[in-house]
Amino acid sequence: MAVEIKRQSPISFPGNPLKTELRGHWTVMQEYEAKGDAPRVIDLSHRIRWDLQDSDIARHRPGGVSIPDTPGRCVFENGVLINRMNRTQASIWHLSGEDLSIPDDPAFTDVTDATVFLALLGKEIFSITEKLTTLDFFDPLKEAPFLLQGPFSHVPCQMVILGNTPEKSAILFTCSRGYAQDMIAAVLEAGAEFELHPAGENAFSDWVNK
Amino acid sequence: MFGRVKPLWGEKSSLKSNYDAVIIGGGLHGLAAAYFLARDHNMRNVAVLEKRFIGFGGSGRNTAIVRANQRTQENVPLYKEALALWPVLTKDLDYNLMFFNCGNLNLMHSEAAMNAARMNVATAQFHGVESHLIDAKQCKELVPALNILADITYPIFGAMYHPPGGILRHDAIVWGLAKGAAEHGVHVHQQTEVTGIGVENGKIVSVETDKGQIKTPRVLNAAGGYSAALSYQMLGIKLPISVLTIQAMVTQPLKPLLNHVVSSGAYHAYANQTLKGEIATGAHMDSWPNYTTQTTAYYIKHQAEALAEMLPCLRGVKFMRHWGGLADMTPDMAPIMDGNDSIEGYFMDCGWGYFGFKSCAASGKYMAQFMASGNCPNMLKPFSLRRFEQHRLMGETAAVVNYTPDN
Amino acid sequence: MALTLTCPVCGKRNGYEFRYGGEEKGPRPDEAGITPRSWCEYVHMNQCVAGIQKEWWCHKDGCGVWFTTHRDTTCNLEVDKPEAQS
């Protein structure tokens, strides 16, 4: 029996997707059944993520994008989201589909497999997140997109608030891959009140394009 | 019908200018040492100085659990003796300390934990202290409210069952010891704060207080949470102590439900039912030093989460009162009982952390012996301060390391 | 949950996101000729200040940085201007 070589996401949602795509050994869930404007959770774990650390971090321009100058700030350009974490570190999340190879520079580490990567979309997502964290997603001093590093459902996460207005509510977050299953269970349970449901990658692309 | 009632710990006396011994701290350890000094060593000219009122600190804030199933042979005999002293003290003090000999179950949540517990059990049995390893089913028989299903965070594999343990009424011990000490002539001075300790030629000579100076050749530092700060500020002696806030809480009173003390390291919780019917539960310490006895929302929630899994019927019971006290923690979870080392006449009985309550009778007895004779009794020798510079931590905690960088 | 700390990177956060790292005692002493007592002093002994102390914290659940802060141990609150108050 030949074993098919696949890359696996650490989570599997309940229910079957309507549409999937095989992409570089990943089976990407593209669409699930739509459920009105109820909030959605999307698995983006297959999206490439890099860690960048350098005492002179400003010299880097991954994907042609400059690193944000202060910790907590994010930029989203050319399908690349760069989150400044501290004086010497940034995380780089590739939100568009291109196949990317990591720059030949020791400052970069591919950490795609280190974390689970999730998106939450929809106007009630902040009613869900307030059940799971004390982090303030509405800090008046912060303008979206911004990064919060802190606990979410007790697990340290990197959370990027892409939008926090009723019309435009979206969060991306990562946490240690090992926690994936319990994290998604906690998120779905917290979201049950609002009919949070899984959605495919396309829903996220649509959101980004809007 | 009462006529003239005598105050329990004697009429208020004014501070004398000379005492043979001054004990700093009107908690269980200080009062016990005073009591035994006066009773067994004929040293009656003793003052106990208490900044607030007796039993204000850890003595009145602990949940009064006693047991003798410690981990090491240096500790077991001390706690064994302490356990045996409760009925004796009840009689000698003529004060009902309300010892409820209900036995303790220390739950284990893995195969490895069961094996680790076996070492404690064997150590106890070797010292003639009753203690057994029991399985989950036996746990359930003893404590029907326990959840022994496998689908909880930390399933119960069994327990270390220690029948001689139990609970007492902590205030009764404070008041009983104060009464006993006073009856033997000890002066208990409340609302008296120590402001300095006089040392001349390497010897203790006096104690300064906000009510005046006392000449004395002996001082016992039994100031509980404040012992380390006091030692450093007044004598320049630093101690390997971190002062942490430990918290506990009680539920509304219930008719008898728990007939044993139940504790769990993994859940970081213990629970027992007081004679008033309240479920007393606690164990958490925030890991950073602070001198507040404030409680935290984090902990009462954590405790509820733990109890909801361990003892699920308690989900329908309400928490009623949550408080905090100070614990003077040492790196090896064992106390410092020492004296006459760098300063003659300076004695320490501190660093008790979790264990100050259960030990007080025995430590008081031996510290009194130490102070009266000037020689450290064998029982106390392992608890010297110097063990830390010799890299000989006591092994009272098996944990490989507290995962804190300062350790 | 009561304590809050101000992470130099992430700002004011819940205290439980942090790990306490001990009293500030300065860099590691030189090893040559150090006595057991002075080594122990560095490793284990504390001043246990009831008041403002300088201490180390790590934002373990956040950005991971180690930093010092001044905190009043008698009220468990960070102190803004420790020099002015101490």
Add this chain to the structure above:
Amino acid sequence: MKRLEKLSTLRINPAKTLHFKYKNKNLKGLSGDTVATALYASGIRIFGRSLKYHRPRGLYSLDGESSNTCMQVNGIPNVCAETTLLADGMEVKAQNVAGSPETDLKGFMDKLDWAMPAGFYYRTLHKPARIWPIALKQVRKAAGLGKISAEFQMPGKYDEIYPKADVCVIGGGPAGMSAALAAAENGLRVILLETRPWLGGFFDYRTAQNGAGLSLSQSVRQAAEQLEQNSNVRIFTQTPVVGVYNNNLVTAFQKGCETDYFDERYLEIRATSVVVATGCSERPLLFENNERPGVMQIGCAHRLAQTYGLLPGKQAVFSIGHDLGLEAALDLFDLGLEVLCVADIREDGQDPALIEGLQQRNIPFLRGWVATRAHGNKTLHKVTLATIPGTLRKDFSCDLLVASAGMTPLTGPLSLAQAKLAFEPYTGFFIPRQLPAKIQVAGRLLGLNHPATIEASGRLAGTLAAGDCGVSVESRLKEAREKLNQLPGPDQGSKLVTAPVQGRKTFICFDEDTTVKNVKQALAKGFDATELIKRFTAAGTGPGQGGIPGHNLPLFVAQYHGDIKATAMPTTVRAPLVPTYIATYAGSNHDMCKRTPVHDSQKAAGGVIRRIGVWKRARYFSKDFSCRAEIENVRKNVGLLDASTLGKFRLWGPDALNALQRVYASDMSRITNGKVKYSAMCNDDACIIDDGVVVKRAENDYYFTTSTARAGATVEWIRYHTRYDGWNFHMVNLTDAFGVINMAGPNARKVLAKVTDADVSDDAFPYAAYREFMIKDTIPVRSMRLGFVGELSFELHVPSSYMQALWDLLTEAGKEFGIRHFGLEAQNVLRMEKAHLIIGSESEQRTTLHDVGLGFLWSRDKSEEKTVGAVALRQTENQEARLKLVGFKMEDPSRVPKDGSIIVDNRIRGYVCIARHSFALQEPVGLALVDAPLAGEGTRLQIYEDECNGQHLYATVVPTPFYDPEGKRIRM
């Protein structure tokens, strides 16, 4: 009981009847009723019996100030009937009664109070000693209020939220509402918390005019509607605050209504500023039988009528000390209550309009009079009034006594927030003298009483709170202050502590049956501080959270000491301010645990999963917990172990080597390319805390592993120990990024060769080497030749997303070589046979690197590097009398000693860390930590197992490793 209808203030819905059960009877209440008001409407007057004396207790207040109405509802004990909304189908039972509340068989206890002075149990019940165990049983039985069974399952859904707020307002009465509105007008995020199901506080039920043509009730309801429309204000009703902590953390819980997703929801609010506008309850009047059913507080009587449509009695006497009492008397008179007399503690200071109202209605009014005794066996039938000095007395036959000494500010949240309260003689209140940062106070708890003043003080507090949040509020502040200054200030409070009484049954605390006499007994015994009296008499420690004695006890004690002003100190208040279910605090309680990438497939393969630290791991793969098949297969064929939980790190940068030198005992400069280096980390007591391997992947670029337990703390540890150095190096925790397979056994190479083109021969990839290659041209692996289990083995580190694929590939490729899984216990035995250490199993907190025989790892020549632990390693190097790790074999090979058995002679000399039957050696072997003098080879060890009854086992210290001592098999 017939309800008063058509009152505009009603909060019940007469059209919606609810059914419930009490004493096996089907009773009815209305939607909007609490359990207590529904019972009252059904004619119930005795709700339960008191703790100690089994005295009948009834409806005294409506906000849960005492345990009088604690009942069992739907099997849940100690439910406060006053604050629990009635629901259809409820089953309600009285507590602490033998029989029924009306005919309690233990009612005789009330006559035995003479035998139970304060603290009586301390002085009795232990003489002779043998009676104590018997007495103890009785004490336990008598104690406690509610009952719960061990099998009880709490129904319902419990939830939690952690909202942020700029301003959190505690109390949704007129002051709190004004404060919330004022803060919201500044564009701030405001949270308003109210205990009752509606906003409005003590205006809600009052028909008194507000001066603008509306009743207080009408005006406050209009204001509530307005506030509900404000999108900046988030209103939580039925949400009592339970805690206030440092830095303005407020906790509360919300009781769900029918449409809510939850039964109760825990709230933890971090606010920048907090406004406390909790208002007042009433200070109980102390007189003989002051808790007899039929005696109730002003608000209770007033609200029963106005809110619930229940006339509280037929003939009433009022003994009050506050204008609200006068107002209630008038109002209730107009609703049909016969008011026989109103006695006011105060000689003067009443609102003249209220006095006039009494005159108009011909209600007798006695100034300077007070109730001194309630008569009636179970419920009230007569009241004695007297002048304050007690010189004149009058009796009245009645069924209702509305009694109250004055008001009590609800300062609980302030006390919890560490505000300093002090006695203020004019109001008689404990009032905040010093507020913590960013806490504001408004309304009635400051002694204010005039409606406009209360609202204005709320406005000021809300504006101050906005200022706390950094909003510029100067002009508004000035305006608010000016407005407040123009309005009437605080009312003078009544000072009376006790009525002139003789008897023994004047209760200062209802919950604990503590009488004034008990308090005097405690004082006489030397318990002269309020806190000591609380401990000695238990006053204030019951379910009412000190709601009854909280104000009176310190006043009484201060009066005893002769100087109220100087000595009155408020009692300590503790969270939760309202008793709160453990279910509610527990909330959703998510269990967060890590799983490896092959967790599910291992489980499917029969893995018995255990939680180990933060991970779930497979411990066994069969029901045979000796794991014989797993173990023998590794020794004979090849096995696969999921070792993904190992800590894995990249460390690089110009100072990378410095960082490694600092934390590892060995000289890390001697790492060579393509080789793994095994070393250990110690703490500064030389105790071993971690071991693992380090490889150098490029110049200044290292990859290293740690034990599972240390993975989470390693980055922190290294940064901590280099924090003064300013070194330039970086770390990434790759623990979760890589899965790890340990493929071990003589056939391991054959399996590996099948899936890779890389040369994995012993020449190309020898023991202790490190290689990177591709599996099936697709999966990149980092591989190490290690020998933890003592066989030829390849540790394969693979990107986690590929882990399952690699696992399946190897399983498939290995079929012909007899491959199978093995779990942690099998590994445990295999490595023990090699005497390889697991930290925490063969070491404890005090075990040094020397003690476990790994002292050779320490490089003594790098003192410049200031290696963590090096100083202590030097100091302990030749130290005697330490526990040393040794291997042993049993004299009687038929018996394996249990782990944790101790090694003894006349004292304890060590303990067995692990012992197992070795299938390879066909005899038991083990590792023990023993006193150094016993560590020599050939020493006989005496093993003491638990429950051994003096039957010792004997073992002999032998050299290790037990298995393949030359290490040939790992180098195959």
